[in-house]
Amino acid sequence: MRRTTVLRSCLSAALLLSTVAAGVGTQASAADSPTAADRAPASSALITAMQRDLGLTKTQATARLQAEATARTVERAAERAAGGSYGGSWFEAESGKLTVAITDDARRKAVEATGAQVTLVEHSERRLDAAMARIDKLDAPSGVSGWHVDPKSSSVVVGVVAERKNDNDVQAFLSQARQAGPVTLDETGQAPRTLAAGTVGGDPYYTGNVRCSIGFSVYGGFVTAGHCGQPSAGVRGWDGSYIGNFQGSSFPENDYAWVNVGSGWWTVPVVLGWGTVSDQLVRGSGEAPVGASICRSGSTTHWHCGTVLAKNETVNYSQGAVRQMTKTNVCAEPGDSGGSFISGDQAQGVTSGGWGNCSSGGETWFQPINEILSRYGLTLHTA
Incomplete structure (x- = not known):
């Protein structure tokens, strides 16, 4: 166990040294213009993971990452150009372009001038956010898995567990939701669950028996x-030694927390590849658009990739609703909770929960990183 961790520390240090040698500066968030981080070449290991999980060739994976970096910049400019007509946006993997929805065709030329479709x-x-806010005030039964604004359908998509869709309480919720605004129904296979686990080993952190x-x-x-720990709860590392304590924690309503690090532990701007891929440097927290590729690292299932399916989704866990989540088709399993979601070299968020597993597939939600940083006044450690 220690040999593995020491090796990872060496790899992390090597990555950091190579970054310093290349003259890459610290960047905690993305600006509107392309940065060195946007132009930095992706690691071969990340390309390999995308080939495996997304069914891409090496050339396709490289081109997609470059297109997604451009889309992050275009998205901000396009939203400004659309003004009050903005209806949301998403990345089209087939074209490699960002598509922007608008309600007023008079804005088309200005938005197209940013490079968007x-x-x-x-x-x-x-309008959709207002409908979402009204639905957020409703009490959702367990047969409703969650809801989010979907720019493609120009509606609020409400997820319902297929076998529960005809339940009286589910139908009553849908009726109320439709009164709040435009709603589209989406049937899901299972209800979401959080992904904490009992003590089983690996290279995680522990609090209590979680x-x-x-x-x-x-x-x-x-x-x-x-959901991994309450404020002041003590945290132990993989070897049982004390790391620190939860300094802040929120669940449900949100699903984020932060832990202070001391007692000989130290932090680096790295996401572990678990031997599946090389450790990945973190260079910023530019938000990936819907449709972009994304990868996740966790202590149970290690490294897996997929795409962003939706943003600002309310997820209805048995413990209560969690809002402003991002939905992905990346798999996850118990023990992966809290782990990293990253797109290219940009931090995206921390794993919250999902349904399914990494054998049969499923969906997983994460809490966006920039919200967490803002809530606690934290600064992302970047390379």
């Missing part, structure tokens, strides 16, 4: 999932 929709993002995964290093500690 444009499509007309019925409802603005502001095993979870480290998310991202921040100056002074690391961020993780809120």
